[in-house]
Amino acid sequence: MADKKTDTPAEDAEQPAPAKSKKLLILIIVAVLVVVLAAGGAFLLLGKKKNAEEGGEEEEAAAEVAKAKKKKDEAPPVFVNLEPFVVNLVPETGDQYLRLAIAVEMEDPKGEGTIKAHMPKIRNAITLLLSSKKASELTPREGKEKLALELKDAINIVLEPPAPPKKPKPGEKPKPPVIEGPVQSVLFTDFIIQ
Numbered sequence: 001m002a003d004k005k006t007d008t009p010a011e012d013a014e015q016p017a018p019a020k021s022k023k024l025l026i027l028i029i030v031a032v033l034v035v036v037l038a039a040g041g042a043f044l045l046l047g048k049k050k051n052a053e054e055g056g057e058e059e060e061a062a063a064e065v066a067k068a069k070k071k072k073d074e075a076p077p078v079f080v081n082l083e084p085f086v087v088n089l090v091p092e093t094g095d096q097y098l099r100l101a102i103a104v105e106m107e108d109p110k111g112e113g114t115i116k117a118h119m120p121k122i123r124n125a126i127t128l129l130l131s132s133k134k135a136s137e138l139t140p141r142e143g144k145e146k147l148a149l150e151l152k153d154a155i156n157i158v159l160e161p162p163a164p165p166k167k168p169k170p171g172e173k174p175k176p177p178v179i180e181g182p183v184q185s186v187l188f189t190d191f192i193i194q
Contacts, residue, residue, distance in 0.1 A: 077184075078106040080115045082122075084190060087130040089138075096135045101190035102126075104155060104183050111182050118158050125154040135193050148186045156181025 084101040104115060115122065129150060137143045160181040168174045 078109050078111055079103045080112045085130060087127055090134045092134055097194055098130055099192040103187045103189050105185045107182050107184050121158045122155055125158050129154050151186040152183050153179045155183045
């Protein structure tokens, strides 16, 4: 039995050793996980900080563009009043005429000088456009709104003629030119049909 007692303490000594090695292994794994997680967290924070600095430059540029646009939008509109027009309309029920006065809204404060420099051409374009209309076309609100857009395009064509349209490919419909220019809108200040 003495041998059994000596064997038992030896066996007992061996059993706690695997328990200690398991605990040690778990502690090492936990320590490695903590280090990996800490390194990953630091990497993410540094990456976000770097992106924030880069994004900050982009945000500053976007803010400057927004400020310039806001400043442009805050500028008071420039309106140029044109002399009244009196034209004969296309006859429907006898002779009819249109007396029209308009104000032109410009995007540039120097636009009044541009309008005055081109006034003969502008008046000609407007007179030709107005004299091609019928009273029944101009009486409803939609007709007046359509006329305002046509007048805006006519004035913009005089001020900044569009580039000639490209020839369409065979079987393709020609695209109408996009008319852009310094005139933002045309407003009626007097509109009488008789």
